[in-house]
Amino acid sequence: MAEKIETSHPISDRDNPNHHQSSLGLSALTSDQLNTLIAQAKVKCQGGQLPTYIPLLAQANPGWVAIQVQRIKGEGVAAGDIRCSFPLMSVIKPFVLLFLLEQLGTEAVFSQVGMEPSDQPFNSLAQLQADRGKPRNPMINSGAIALAGRLPGKDGASRCESLRQWLNQRSHSQLVLDEAMLQSVRSLPNERNQAIANLLATVGYLDCPEIALDTYNHVCCLSGTVTDLANLGMLLGQDSSMISPQHRRTVNDILITCGLYQASSRFATEVGLPTKSGVSGAMLSIVPSQGAIACYSPALDETGNSQVGLFIVQQLAQDFNLSSTPHP
Ligand SMILES: NC(=O)CC[C@H](N)C(=O)O
Helix, strand or coil: CCCCCEEEEECHHCCCCCCHCCCCCHHHHHHHHHHHHHHHHHHHHCCCCCCCCCCCCCCCCCCCEEEEECCCCCEEEEEEEECEEEHHHHHHHHHHHHHHHHHHHHHHHCCCCCCCCCCCCCCCCHHHHCCCCCCCCCCCHHHHHHHCCCCCCHHHHHHHHHHHHHHHHCCCCCCCCCCCHHHHHHHHHCCCHHHHHHHHHHCCCCCCHHHHHHHHHHCCCCEHHHHHHHHHHHHHHCCCCCHHHHCCCCCHHHHHHHHHHHHHHHHHHHHHCCCEEEEECEEEEEEEEEEEEEEEECECCCCCCEHHHHHHHHHHHCHHHHHHCCCC
């Protein structure tokens, strides 16, 4: 099945089209270089799988690859199937966290979820049971479902709409709710998420598990293109008067240790960029003080991360020396 994450070192300068850019950071990147990377990724990343528990996700073309890089200095650069629209799925989780940090403050949010990594799968009930019902972090399903219970609004649709408007206004994205995807999510019972919501309610972290779960399902179906995703990423990648720098830092710090589920610590060591993935094949990496890298490629590795997305971000970090960027 999927390959493990490996840092590939260029054999020689001639084999590495980006070698001469290495100290320049994201500002040196061109769309030709992105096209070269996509071609390399298509050769290198074989055997990824589409998820089947959401039937519409299984209908994606596993060969699609889209990248958009947004930069503080300079225009955006893009390559590949950039017209594809896709649901964010778990990539919405850092933005639920950011929204609630801004609305409720740090203390209220972290009285309900932890900030420790988990070495269990993203939808693990066992992890939640072992932690006596307190979610480890906001980037796994238990944490995101608990936080979905705190979004303002009377039901899933109105809560999702509040988040959507808040994000679109601040990031100039055009996220929309993909109703067909939501129907698809609902078409098969997700017993794991249901059990997680029930346990959260039993221990008192949720008042109404049905509304929290419905909210979670809605926000996972907020959809857009890689351009929308990269714009969203800029909320975490650059200073702005609209977002508290402390909250931005908190989200980035949690992404480093928790954003890629069990693969987080390895990726943090090898790449070092705050990154979040989703089962749709969406992936967002933040390059603090430089910009954001959004990828979409639906074939997943065994952890549920986009195979091509991991490869591309890893290569960009290496070729453009991104991981050595100091945290702001
Ligand atoms: N990893 C993900 O993207 C998970 C999101 C999806 N809605 C689920 O709960 O399974």
